[in-house]
Amino acid sequence: MSAGARRMLHPLALGVSFLLSAFHTWPLLSQMKGVVLGGREDVYMNMWHLWWMRQAVWVQPQNPFFAPFLHWPLGAELYWHTLAPAKTLWGVVLLPFMSVETAYNAVLFGSFVLTGYTSWLLLRYLLERAGHGPWIAAAAALAGACVFNFSRYHLNHATAHLNLTALEGMPLYLYCFFRWLDEGKRKWLVGLAVSALYVLLCDYYYLVYIALFSLLWVVAERWKRGPLLSVDTWNCLLYTSDAPTNS
Structure with missing residues (x-):
């Protein structure tokens, strides 16, 4: 295409x-x-x-x-x-x-x-x-x-809850989240932060949900690389990708 x-x-x-x-x-x-x-x-x-x-x-x-x-x-x-x-x-x-x-x-x-x-x-x-x-x-x-x-x-x-109807921020957050994990570019980290703020300003329930999902996803991904109790494995949590961090 x-x-x-x-x-x-x-x-x-x-x-x-x-x-x-x-x-x-x-x-x-x-x-x-x-x-x-x-x-x-x-x-x-x-x-x-x-x-x-x-x-x-x-x-x-x-x-x-x-x-x-x-x-x-x-x-x-x-x-x-x-x-x-x-x-x-x-x-x-x-x-x-x-x-x-x-x-x-x-x-x-x-x-x-x-x-x-x-x-x-x-x-x-x-x-x-x-x-x-x-x-x-x-x-x-x-x-x-x-x-x-x-x-x-x-x-x-x-029919009643404008705050809970505002679902658009969660897919956008996850889109930026996965792009950041895959590419490690700053622009996706910025997009992730902005979309998380947008979610918060719609309903903080949804911010809790995406935060829990993000934590569990990162821990699961790092689990594949070694024991979770390994110091090296937890140090990897500071980095999301081996890709360069410039945009």
């Missing part, structure tokens, strides 16, 4: 993810105004998050992780709250041009599109690394991305 064809796969995968997301969340895309996906529980709280982030970051700059209006006059800390700043910061950009309901629907729909694309990136890389041809890997990765993106877990949480 030529370099140009490989580049064209990315907008194609994004386009397919958009169309499939529209199908699986229908009629969300046709009713972006005045209607929200979900029930009467956390949806309204999540819409408030969009409004609050705009207020705290732009309208009346203040600490977005402390809301003086909640439990007034004491206020309430939001550090461990499901604020999902990586998603609700979109309120700063979107709310001047649309209602909070439309902004919420747009952010929610965008999570499906991005999750489909990032999971496709991860799966295509793993399949090509396993020796499959580029076309087969791209097609099979698309099928796998659909299984992940439109799983019951994802669709169920989309």
Whole structure:
């Protein structure tokens, strides 16, 4: 496959993810105004998050992780709250041009599109690394991305939990993680750190999951090279690859 064809796969995968997301969340895309996906529980709280982030970051700059209006006059800390700043910061950009309901629907729909694309990136890389041809890997990765993106877990949480619907950061983290282990380049380490921060700013549950996975994966890989109690083996944990570390 030529370099140009490989580049064209990315907008194609994004386009397919958009169309499939529209199908699986229908009629969300046709009713972006005045209607929200979900029930009467956390949806309204999540819409408030969009409004609050705009207020705290732009309208009346203040600490977005402390809301003086909640439990007034004491206020309430939001550090461990499901604020999902990586998603609700979109309120700063979107709310001047649309209602909070439309902004919420747009952010929610965008999570499906991005999750489909990032999971496709991860799966295509793993399949090509396993020796499959580029076309087969791209097609099979698309099928796998659909299984992940439109799983019951994802669709169920989309009805109430914006923070848990934001799955797109985890495949991106794993993509950078495996590229870093395989190539040892700094750009993948930077991508790994940025995607981990993004995951944290969506939901810290997911950061715990990917941290545990990363630790177990690295330990398992080093186990293949010698006993875990060997000093030399544990020294290897400081390095991820024999490849040079420059980008």
